[in-house]
Amino acid sequence: MGDLRLAWRNIWRNKRRTLLTAASIFLAIFLALIVRSLQIGWFDNLAEIVVQSYTGHIQIHKKGYWDDRDINNSMAFNDSLAAVVKSNANVDKTVPRLEYFALSSFEKQTKGVMLAGTDPLKEDALTKLSAKVVKGHYLSTGENSILVSQGLASYLGLTAGDTLVLLGQGYHGISAAGKYPVCGIVHFPSPVLDNQMVYMNLATAQEFFSADSRITSLSLTLKNPDEIGNTAAALKAEVDGGKFEVMRWDEMMVEITQQLKVKTAGGKIIIAILYMIVGFGVFGTVIMMTNERTREFGVIVSVGMQKSKLAMILVLEMILIGLTGLITGVAFAMPIMLYFKLNPIHIWGSMAQAFISYGIQPLMPLALKANFILSNVATVLVIVSLTCIYPVRRIFKLKVADALHK
């Protein structure tokens, strides 16, 4: 009779109690996984939207640019920086941009705009900008025309085929002025973007701002976004830290990150409460089991089993109960998480409207990642192990003669 077999038989001597304990562990891990899967799915989805709508996963700027987004804080985009970025195996796409404010004017209307000089093909690969064209056509490489956002076009009263005058301050204070034909109108669901964006080729913007070969940011997308931390660290180590800053999207979009953290913390508190309740439930079982079997422990030690071995069998019993709950809990949660990862939940009502107004599809996919599943499994195993402290102490303090007369 091996220790494992003995432990397995022991836990089934009171089937109802074992099943109830395992069921409470099942419910805890099941709910915890679903809640975490929803939270992480929500977080990842929003992150991907932020990344794909503009920032990319990582950006490289001249040091200090993000705090002071001035054209004088632009950087020369040279071969050595491109080589560093290309050498990182996790970097997928790169989009160089030169962005700065300018004053736009059409007939009697003027308005401040955000002028973004970019590579049309690379930009489209990252942000799918061509899909947002509602009039005219998408910007071609080398073309000297511009894309204007719909809200801005509406304010100025222009449309595709018209010409927009742009005025501003270029690199090192040089005057910037030019007139550009509008090749297309693009619509952004976000009002902030829709009321101020103008896109042109990067070379055109560099000429407009007298910033030859300069960019304000290099946006990167990653093949494996989960490796963002390691990739950012590797890039930081490679580039000259005195000249450049390497920033993750969540470091740039601090407000969004903080909002997500608050939501995540709320969920974690709920899970912690759930685990506490389950922990006390399991502890109750352990106390009952220990008290019921005190005489049996006395017999086993009296016939020659060392207390340490007996304690180990008891811990094994609790781990077996824990694993029964855990394995079934994970086995039930996994298909649900997988299904809703592949078929995201459709959000309805006012929340859906809020999503749409920010250009986000009202969908909530669940996440299915090994790290949060394993961390929850480990948490339950730690809780179960902690509940074993009581019986293990009782066994080591056991007075055999007293135990035999219980």
Added chain:
Amino acid sequence: MNIIEIKNLSKVYDEKTIPVYALNGVDLAFKQGEFTSIVGPSGSGKTTMLNMLGGLDTPSGGKIMIDGTDITGLKSRQLIDFRMRNIGFVFQSFNLIPVLTAKENVEFIMQLQGVDREQRDKRTLELLQSVGLGEKINTRPNKLSGGQQQRVAVARALASKPKFILADEPTANLDSKSAENLLEIMEKLNREENITFIFSTHDSRVVAKARRVVTLEDGKIVSDVSKN
């Protein structure tokens, strides 16, 4: 030759408040092959004596030498190991492990001793047959009668080939037929295999079978009579 020697053994409960002497300066010795009953009224110290002899409790004073080893000087782990190799126990309430079959209960100690499977199986079968339970080897305790459970307990006590067996009121929970049957088995094992049995008992049938009767009162030996 003595296999057990007890010298000036005492056990005092509530030593710091109102001391109660469960055993008070007991000197006693047992030889190989004895079939001894320890008798006396309730509270006379019989169970305490057996607990001390089995190393299940620690004395307040005195020495217990078993085959030359002073067990009062052993540490907890050493004592557990010593019990496993030298002492067999039969308890009043049988105390079999409920989740194990008769066979598994008997081979449990041999497993702890590291006896290989082939030898274990052989000896387990022999022992269960010797107590008349060869047909019940795969039966769990809850499917056995009280008498049958106690016979499994005897087989278990013998499994480790102990120097002696301590039986605390072994017939107390048995009907007269089962008690008679159990006594016959133990007497036979004693007679044929020279196994030493020490009982604590109130049962006159056990006393009648015993070849030596030690009477305790208030923690002291008041008589020690050997028959024949």
